[in-house]
Amino acid sequence: xxxxxxxxxxxxxxxxxxxxxxxxxxxxxxxxxxxxxxxxxxxxxxxxxxxxxxxxxxxxxxxxxxxxxxxxxxxxxxxxxxxxxxxxxxxxxxxxxxxxxxxxxxxxxxxxxxxxxxxxxxxxxxxxxxxxxxxxxxxxxxxxxxxxxxxxxxxxxxxxxxxxxxxxxxxxxxxxxxxxxxxxxxxxxxxxxxxxxxxxxxxxxxxxxxxxxxxxxxxxxxxxxxxxxxxxxxxxxxxxxxxxxxxxxxxxxxxxxxxxxxxxxxxxxxxxxxxxxxxxxxxxxxx
Amino acid sequence: xxxxxxxxxxxxxxxxxxxxxxxxxxxxxxxxxxxxxxxxxxxxxxxxxxxxxxxxxxxxxxxxxxxxxxxxxxxxxxxxxxxxxxxxxxxxxxxxxxxxxxxxxxxxxxxxxxxxxxxxxxxxxxxxxxxxxxxxxxxxxxxxxxxxxxxxxxxxxxxxxxxxxxxxxxxxxxxxxxxxxxxxxxxxxxxxxxxxxxxxxxxxxxxxxxxxxxxxxxxxxxxxxxxxxxxxxxxxxxxxxxxxxxxxxxxxxxxxxx
Numbered sequence: 001x002x003x004x005x006x007x008x009x010x011x012x013x014x015x016x017x018x019x020x021x022x023x024x025x026x027x028x029x030x031x032x033x034x035x036x037x038x039x040x041x042x043x044x045x046x047x048x049x050x051x052x053x054x055x056x057x058x059x060x061x062x063x064x065x066x067x068x069x070x071x072x073x074x075x076x077x078x079x080x081x082x083x084x085x086x087x088x089x090x091x092x093x094x095x096x097x098x099x100x101x102x103x104x105x106x107x108x109x110x111x112x113x114x115x116x117x118x119x120x121x122x123x124x125x126x127x128x129x130x131x132x133x134x135x136x137x138x139x140x141x142x143x144x145x146x147x148x149x150x151x152x153x154x155x156x157x158x159x160x161x162x163x164x165x166x167x168x169x170x171x172x173x174x175x176x177x178x179x180x181x182x183x184x185x186x187x188x189x190x191x192x193x194x195x196x197x198x199x200x201x202x203x204x205x206x207x208x209x210x211x212x213x214x215x216x217x218x219x220x221x222x223x224x225x226x227x228x229x230x231x232x233x234x235x236x237x238x239x240x241x242x243x244x245x246x247x248x249x250x251x252x253x254x255x256x257x258x259x260x261x262x263x264x265x266x267x268x269x270x271x272x273x274x275x276x277x278x279x280x281x282x283x284x285x286x287x
Numbered sequence: 288x289x290x291x292x293x294x295x296x297x298x299x300x301x302x303x304x305x306x307x308x309x310x311x312x313x314x315x316x317x318x319x320x321x322x323x324x325x326x327x328x329x330x331x332x333x334x335x336x337x338x339x340x341x342x343x344x345x346x347x348x349x350x351x352x353x354x355x356x357x358x359x360x361x362x363x364x365x366x367x368x369x370x371x372x373x374x375x376x377x378x379x380x381x382x383x384x385x386x387x388x389x390x391x392x393x394x395x396x397x398x399x400x401x402x403x404x405x406x407x408x409x410x411x412x413x414x415x416x417x418x419x420x421x422x423x424x425x426x427x428x429x430x431x432x433x434x435x436x437x438x439x440x441x442x443x444x445x446x447x448x449x450x451x452x453x454x455x456x457x458x459x460x461x462x463x464x465x466x467x468x469x470x471x472x473x474x475x476x477x478x479x480x481x482x483x484x485x486x487x488x489x490x491x492x493x494x495x496x497x498x499x500x501x502x503x504x505x506x507x508x509x510x511x512x513x514x515x516x517x518x519x520x521x522x523x524x525x526x527x528x529x530x531x532x533x534x535x536x537x538x539x540x541x542x543x544x545x
Binding site: 025026029034072073074075076102103132133134138142153154160189193197198208209210212220221222223229231249250253257258261 | 336337358366369384424440515517519520521522
């Protein structure tokens, strides 16, 4: 029986079992979580803009927040939402929160509970109102532009919104001094087109990395004042808040995996080139 | 489990059985059980990386089934009940806030029309609803999309013209605006199929292809970053919420003489 031809190292590398690469990726994530490296996190201007806007608003300003994501995007958007909410509570701004995704409200409720542990004086219906989820997407945005109370007669907790103290000075989108939206899809497009552009409200976006390229044109057109993009953006915001949390602790892992993938892509291309050259040389010799 | 507990707490006036359920779900034992179920299901989903298997399919179906059931109950209790049923039959509303509103019959009928797609011979009625929906929505949308999306983006793309006049020493801004302008224009030329892509037009459309490739590359890079973030989120959950790796970290610190 003829033995199979002996493979060269580049050929062996190119036939590497994908499960080995998966295992390396798992290790690249897990090891820095156990032993953090502490790689530096550089603050980008687009994250700084969002932070500066919230930081420089006078105390008690009205901020509209929309959390349009679900558990599938939790690792990226939850840390940034928590940081921004912490910032809002720290600066004593008023915030009205809506959700356009049906699986999102419980994440917001959980985040509010965590922020309340840090700021026990942060009061529901006075400092914040969580309006919850309402079906309709663009129709909800148009409704919120007219009236919170008409669009959300009851808040997430079942309380009547019309009698809430916060509603007295903050009853519609147009009264917001700033808006921040957390987006895992294209609901942010709707907010810009049907909400903030119509009511002339400045808006910043916290977005997943997948949709970030979709939102950069808005930044360039000054329809967004800043973008917190992906886990990296969330880590930057935590650094700006001087309160490192979930995102900062994950950044070492993120960098390690990126480095691993970079090396794998370079090596795979290099070895593919070498193998192609070897085959060409062999063919020439056989001629 | 915590989410379910929050959902139960969200009811302003809890009935005794709801209170009992809320207490049950917020209890520490239930949180531990929930964490173990979530960890088990995470590992089941990860098992697909090794090989497709029956457990993975079970997890997949469980996820889809629970999501569909949750969404259906959410739509019913958050929308159908307060916006339709209580408006039509106010005496059913326990809070007593609802008043009779017969206008809801119209959207109700339009909604039933969509369901009639399942009935052979009456499916055509659904087209009435869709015509109403599409027509109304187009009317609302058209002007806003022009003023809120198309024109601002157009102005931002031709920003090169004011920069060319006023930029002065701000060369980078001018260059940025120029790259954007040329990129957008060349991509539009690439998608203009009424002229054969030869000569000058061919050259411009080739620039368009390169612009598209750069955009796709950036998107791909961001997508990798997003997927890695999701993996990190899951591994953080497994390590810190499930197996409490802090113990290993503490051990490592002691081992290193910390």
